[in-house]
Amino acid sequence: MLNKNYEKKSRMIPYVRKINLNNDNKSARRKPPKFCLDCKETDNCVKLFSNKVNKIEELVDNLYNNQKKKTEKFSIYNAKFTLNNIPCEIEYDLANFTLDELEKLGKFTIQNFIEDKNSSSTPYNKNENENISQ
Secondary structure, three states: OHHHHHHHHHHHOOOOOOEOOOOOOOEOOOOOOOOOHHHHHHHHHHHHHHHHHHHHHHHHHHHHHHHOOOOOOOOEEEEEEEEOOEEEEEEEEHHHOOHHHHHHHHHHHHHHHHHHHHHHHOOOOHHHHHHHHO
16 A cells, blocks of 8 residues: 555656757756855855865965974074174074073164164265365
């Protein structure tokens, strides 16, 4: 009894295939449904979001490869100066400095930079400057 009811229901809706005879006996393809404006905007947002996620995934995947490169320590400070007309160079690890020591180093560096900049910015000597003023 159950089989008869099932067969009746399945045979009620026959499968119909549309054929367009005007187009070289090719079957007609259905056009994709047109999206409304909200659907288009949502689709664009989803594409944009998935592109961003893909870029993030690429960066995470390549993170291991990028870490193999040697990273420079930003805490290393090279000081070059002259003492009694002898060039000297000292390398400091700033990670071991206290805040007061870093402040003193910063002030000293800025003062020397300003003095060096002022002395190198004048294209003529002091003697020439005195001759011009007379």
